[in-house]
Amino acid sequence: MAGFWILASLAAIGIWSIAIERQLFVVRQESIKVLPKGSNPIRVLQIGDIHLAPWQRAKQRFIKGLVSHQIDLVVNTGDNLGHAKAIQPLLECLQPLLEKPGVFVNGSNDYFAPVPKNPVRYIFHASEAPKSAKLETSKMTNAFEQAGWHNLNNKSVELEVAGNHIRFIGVDDYHIGKSNLSELAASQAFTIGLTHAPYLAVLRGLTLRGAEMIFAGHTHGGQVRVPILGALTTNSDLPNKFARGTSGWSFEGKNSILSVVAGLGNSIFAPVRFFCRPEVRLITLLEVD
Template sequence: MEFLIILGGIAILAATWGILIERQLFSVKRASLKILPAGSPTLTVLHISDLHLAPWQKRKIKFIKSLAELNPDLVVNTGDNLGHEKSVGTAITALGPLLMKPGVFVNGSNDYFAPVLRNPLGYLAKPSERSNGKALDTARLLAAFRQAGWLNLNNREGKLQLNGIKVGFLGVDDAHDDRDDLTSVAGQANNLTDCSIIFGVTHAPYLRILESFTENSAKLIFAGHTHGGQVCLPIFGALTTNCDLPKKNARGLSAWKFNGRSSVLNVCAGLGHSIFAPVRFFCRPEVRLLSLEAVN
């Protein structure tokens, strides 16, 4: 009986930490990567993802607004900005200061549909089902991004001149809901042959996306979707990635090789969660700030 009381107390403490405290501990994870062509100046890239914003999340909104103070050269937004059917205006307001910076974006399923209640244990067995919530005003969100000058990379390419470096981008729409068009990626790459380096941008890091981007010359790939596992265990790590990405790669940097070509994947664990699963455990909400440097 005493053991059960102790176990119950530990469970209550863990739930209190994950639900009330850790999910509010927004953080900036920093990393450096030597990947730019020799002689290139340093590029600072702010990677944001999985905001899952709801109108009442004032602390998260304040944190997102403050990110412009990091003064990035580029903002990469890998989707799932919305977390409620009335959060489009909230997201535009929160991201307002960052919209003054050069940026690129792709959508996640939660930019198209409002969240629905799901069995959280189902994520441990297989990736979640296709989204079926209420349709959102996605057009309004995308219009605000495009008006600010951010490049829409949903199944399309783009180019930006950053610190004198011509950067090319390959992009796909949300792979988790099968909106990605991999047949377009080779054509995208053909339009980027004049670029010094190519980045891939996707919401969900399915292996088919990583392979396609890598084979089409992307050196660095940005993704979100996994929430870093959202609920992790000490030593063991993430319990799921909600896709076919190995759990050990649920967040942060990892190296990949396909058919003799190599790339680096950067997965952002994101700032949010579904309003129906308000918890983070051993997986602080995050954005990622990458310092990209020239190879030696």
């Protein structure tokens, strides 16, 4: 009898993780005091790790509906694509948000189609760079840029956001060796950093170049979280306890705040989430006390 209940429990967990929780999209809201004194509040929608496949209609509807929130800036931290034929559906569901000011960086899955992997390996070390078909990345990034979003892959830009002058710096995906911080000089202007994968070397590099607020994705929040223990992996060298949410960092006397979004998707070859609902983050940046 005990064996029956164990099997029944495992089956219930599997059904919940695969068929239900992955569809329970949520908007997590938070306020962070980080802007210089006298700044206006900035409402930031952080979206990432969409991993879109063409048949994922519920996810597309959720993304389209995000425009109903008051948004001053969209921050997209990459891994938008989850299928070779996802670019057009992605652009269609993002269209309302593309009409908002935005900045973005890419993740590895914006360059390469997903391939089957052993998910258990993620627990013990970060996954290797994918060896799979290349995607039409430029089609996606060109559409983002034509809509007015700013490409921050190893680039910087200064923008007016909600009446505030903000410098943005970003890196392409460190996880596949595309990041390059060398041309991102330090600045005295208030700076926001973007990266897809929150490796410690990237957090250090962005912080030392003046980023006081950093947005990242990649971790999926752990994707599978164990009660009490939390995330079992971040697929990087970021400690597991920082797999999602907000944390503070200090490097050589310079401080930054990191926001990691657990993302809206997962690989089509690992269609599971447990105690880790798919999310976007709606963050109100406020002036410091």
